[in-house]
Amino acid sequence: MNTPPQPAQPVRASDLVGCRYRLRQRREHPDVPELPDALLRQPQMDAVRATVFEMLPVKRALGDGRRKAFTRIDIDPGAGVDARVVETRLALKRRAHLITNAALEGTIDGVPTLAEADVLVRTDQGYAPVIISNHRVAREHPHEEIQMVPTGRIGLGAPITVRAKGRHHTVDGYRLAMAYLLLGDLADGRGGVIGQDRTRAYIVDPSRYTQPLRDALAVEIPDEPKRMKQCASCRFWPLCKPRLEELDDISLLLPGGRGDVWRERGLHTVQSLIDSGPAEPAALARAWRAGIPVLRREQMADVPRADVEIDIDMEAYLDQGAYLWGAFDGETYHPFVTWEEVGDAAEEANFNAFWSWLMARRRAAHEAGQTFRAYCYAAGGENHWLRSSARRFASVDADEVAEFIASDEWVDVFALVRRSLVGTDGLGLKVLGPVVGFEWEDDDVDGERSVALRRAGRLGDDAAREMLLRYNEDDCRATRAVRDFLDAGAQGVPEFGAV
Numbered sequence: 001m002n003t004p005p006q007p008a009q010p011v012r013a014s015d016l017v018g019c020r021y022r023l024r025q026r027r028e029h030p031d032v033p034e035l036p037d038a039l040l041r042q043p044q045m046d047a048v049r050a051t052v053f054e055m056l057p058v059k060r061a062l063g064d065g066r067r068k069a070f071t072r073i074d075i076d077p078g079a080g081v082d083a084r085v086v087e088t089r090l091a092l093k094r095r096a097h098l099i100t101n102a103a104l105e106g107t108i109d110g111v112p113t114l115a116e117a118d119v120l121v122r123t124d125q126g127y128a129p130v131i132i133s134n135h136r137v138a139r140e141h142p143h144e145e146i147q148m149v150p151t152g153r154i155g156l157g158a159p160i161t162v163r164a165k166g167r168h169h170t171v172d173g174y175r176l177a178m179a180y181l182l183l184g185d186l187a188d189g190r191g192g193v194i195g196q197d198r199t200r201a202y203i204v205d206p207s208r209y210t211q212p213l214r215d216a217l218a219v220e221i222p223d224e225p226k227r228m229k230q231c232a233s234c235r236f237w238p239l240c241k242p243r244l245e246e247l248d249d250i251s252l253l254l255p256g257g258r259g260d261v262w263r264e265r266g267l268h269t270v271q272s273l274i275d276s277g278p279a280e281p282a283a284l285a286r287a288w289r290a291g292i293p294v295l296r297r298e299q300m301a302d303v304p305r306a307d308v309e310i311d312i313d314m315e316a317y318l319d320q321g322a323y324l325w326g327a328f329d330g331e332t333y334h335p336f337v338t339w340e341e342v343g344d345a346a347e348e349a350n351f352n353a354f355w356s357w358l359m360a361r362r363r364a365a366h367e368a369g370q371t372f373r374a375y376c377y378a379a380g381g382e383n384h385w386l387r388s389s390a391r392r393f394a395s396v397d398a399d400e401v402a403e404f405i406a407s408d409e410w411v412d413v414f415a416l417v418r419r420s421l422v423g424t425d426g427l428g429l430k431v432l433g434p435v436v437g438f439e440w441e442d443d444d445v446d447g448e449r450s451v452a453l454r455r456a457g458r459l460g461d462d463a464a465r466e467m468l469l470r471y472n473e474d475d476c477r478a479t480r481a482v483r484d485f486l487d488a489g490a491q492g493v494p495e496f497g498a499v
């Protein structure tokens with residue numbers, strides 16, 4: 001049965017993306033504390049907001065009509081939601097020009113909602129919500145145009161047209177649309193998003209997102225949990241896990257939407273998949289039940305080898321640039337790294353150092369009559385940054401990069417693994433490490449941690465730099481270990497038919 005919405009726990013935009021069951025857990029178990037990682041993220045977000053608020057105007061500048069009043073009200077972010085809602089109402093009543101840390105509460109289509117608008121901006125037509133997002137919300141573009149207001153001129157300056165293309169992120173759209181709807185008659189009709197470039201607020205039309213928001217609010221909250229990727233970092237996992245196990249829910253084996261195809265056929269449990277599913281999924285379910293992480297296909301892919309073999313792993317900073325290209329040649333690890341800002345001369349120099357080294361190794365092999373191959377695990381990221389470097393940096397020979405990517409000297413080990421093995425929890429490098437007997441020295445560096453380490457590394461933290469390089473080296477070595485293991489016939493991994 002659907003629990004009626006609790007007035008004390010209104011729906012926020014973040015409740016409408018990812019796991020929808022989380023809202024039920026949040027309402028039923030409000031005392032479950034945040035996990036340490038989430039608590040660590042909070043100061044980062046607070047710092048971002050503080051940076052933006054610092055840039056916002058506090059008075060009119062010369063040319064803005066300095067005599068005219070300008071009222072900025074900064075609501076205390078620590079005041080608690082109820083107090084912020086009241087203070088926002090009062091600030092709107094006072095017709096403040098800028099209101100920071102605003103909170104708006106009300107119902108949308110009968111659903112109690114809470115919109116946290118980082119800034120409300122008074123305009124000639126009313127109020128426009130502006131949100132601060134950690135996404136990249138626009139990119140430079142040669143032909144597209146978009147309007148923006150410099151952050152320091154919000155509430156004072158007219159929009160400027162720039163050549164850029166907006167990028168939509170679902171949760172940002174929901175946040176804006178919610179604030180826009182809750183402003184009601186006071187809404188100006190426009191909204192703003194400040195993304196990774198904190199100096200610009202791009203102007204968007206929030207009415208574009210109101211229907212998707214209404215559709216999302218109309219979706220019933222599920223009665224039961226379903227395992228998803230985000231369960232791994234969710235504070236309610238200790239509550240959801242036993243329930244999923246009790247249900248023997250198919251998402252334990254096939255998280256997210258992967259189990260939907262079987263649910264549609266009436267197979268909701270792991271056992272039903274074992275009993276009634278086709279041979280391959282049933283074998284996988286049996287393996288999962290038996291604690292076997294990986295199975296071997298009957299026909300395994302050949303692993304191309306060479307006289308000179310290099311394993312490569314790249315690390316990028318968000319979508320701003322690649323700062324580390326690591327290469328392991330079977331004996332020595334060669335890191336090409338920059339701790340400077342990416343996207344500019346330092347990244348170009350670092351990429352050129354890596355690329356010249358790689359091409360020199362290839363040339364030397366050819367000249368010695370040897371075969372050469374470079375390997376990586378899941379080439380998507382590496383190919384993206386190889387192509388992006390060739391496109392962005394004039395000093396890089398783009399034809400040479402394109403020829404290398406298309407050649408059989410560049411091998412994606414993940415593609416070979418997928419043709420040879422099937423995993424009950426995917427076939428990521430981290431899953432295969434223990435199967436092939438490889439151990440990472442630091443086994444808790446995930447994507448988010450590596451971003452934090454890189455930040456610390458940029459500030460000169462030697463321990464953070466060393467850890468990042470060690471982690472990258474281990475990824476290179478693990479790639480080699482996996483292909484050696486495959487090449488040797490994946491000994492010890494049970495075949496499909498044997499489970």
Ligand code: SF4
Pocket residue numbers: 019020021022025225226227228230231234235236237238240241
């Ligand atoms: S643990 Fe998973 S299913 Fe449960 S609330 Fe969190 S994300 Fe949703």
